[in-house]
Amino acid sequence: MAVKVKFFASMREYLNQSELDISVSGATTVAAVWQQVAGDKPMPENTVCAVNQTQAKPDFAVNDGDEVAFFPPVTGG
Amino acid sequence: MAVKVKFFASMREYLNQSELDISVSGATTVAAVWQQVAGDKPMPENTVCAVNQTQAKPDFAVNDGDEVAFFPPVTGG
Amino acid sequence: MAVTIYPDSFDPWQALQQHQDSRLQSGKFGATATFVGTMRDFNEGDDVQGMTLEHYPGMTESQLQLIIDEAAQQWPLEDSFIAHRVGPILPGEPIVLVACWSAHRAAAFDACRFLMEALKSKAPFWKKETLADNSQRWVEKNTDGYSHPPA
């Protein structure tokens, strides 16, 4: 299945990736998507994950066509 | 001694007076100033008194040249 | 720190802009909290067609300055500003503007609300409303400025 993956701010710099489409076989989770893209780079402790633009935990199930995003704590305002 | 007396808002209408100069003989207080001007009209319970533009109690002593004011609770803003 | 009494209609956003441009140093404040009170066309269940705002010239300004000074002692403010309308006023027109500038938002929010509550309880202004049937009445007291949990 196809998953769009996005990285923002310091996470984008950490992985040197901003956006990519990946192909996943079988059931997967947010954490598995991270591992597939980041390889052996661990997910920083305070990473925020989102699936389809809604915050989600690392064990959240990802479906075909989902958009999965990883970013640091927000600092707007 | 000379005292300037001012009434505002509903107090002005109650006494039909807005501002007057009165002459007082001897020691006096805010309450005595009211009585001299208002006669037998009692001071309404929630009346706010001020001497020289600072809030004061009815037993506050009034001096020559003072400005004494009476008004209802404030409703600005 | 400034207090302005307007005998005629004023534009609060323009007054804010002008005050900020002339009195504040760009880059030094990070937070501006403001409050604008506007005349409604209803009050206590009745339609209101106009209002007259009376004040005590001299005492009004000094009381407003006192509460501004009190806020400046209590919070780290870059500046604060109070403007208040007096005289005849129509629904939709602004009555009061309070603004506080600070490096951080907690101080700006807290001080702005403090100024507004202090103004409502201490500054000598009085409102007389003209209702739809042309009768007039003095507003007798201000409403509470804080939310309460439902009973």
Next chain:
Amino acid sequence: MAVTIYPDSFDPWQALQQHQDSRLQSGKFGATATFVGTMRDFNEGDDVQGMTLEHYPGMTESQLQLIIDEAAQQWPLEDSFIAHRVGPILPGEPIVLVACWSAHRAAAFDACRFLMEALKSKAPFWKKETLADNSQRWVEKNTDGYSHPPA
């Protein structure tokens, strides 16, 4: 209820005026509480010469709309408005504007502060500062929005 993302510098007081004129019904609201966050030329003890504000297009707008909806459920608001800057930004330029209109001041004050705190903790924006020596750093977390008694 509106959310605007500005890629270029915006004038918060003018945006307020325009929003109010086009969206609010004169005479129905008595209270407008606003907050403007402005870029400072210092942060955490260092001089800052510029900043870049990154956001997550799509999620940012929907998160802001969610907190606006949450405020509208919690308080009796006539309207509310959030505007936020993105892109490169200089000291003195506004970053964020939050405004709430209500019949009474308690709701306007409470909702405005709620929106600001919710925005700071939930909306995907990130700040990268450029210091005086041209080095850059990500702002790692937002400061607390409430005053605390001194220890």
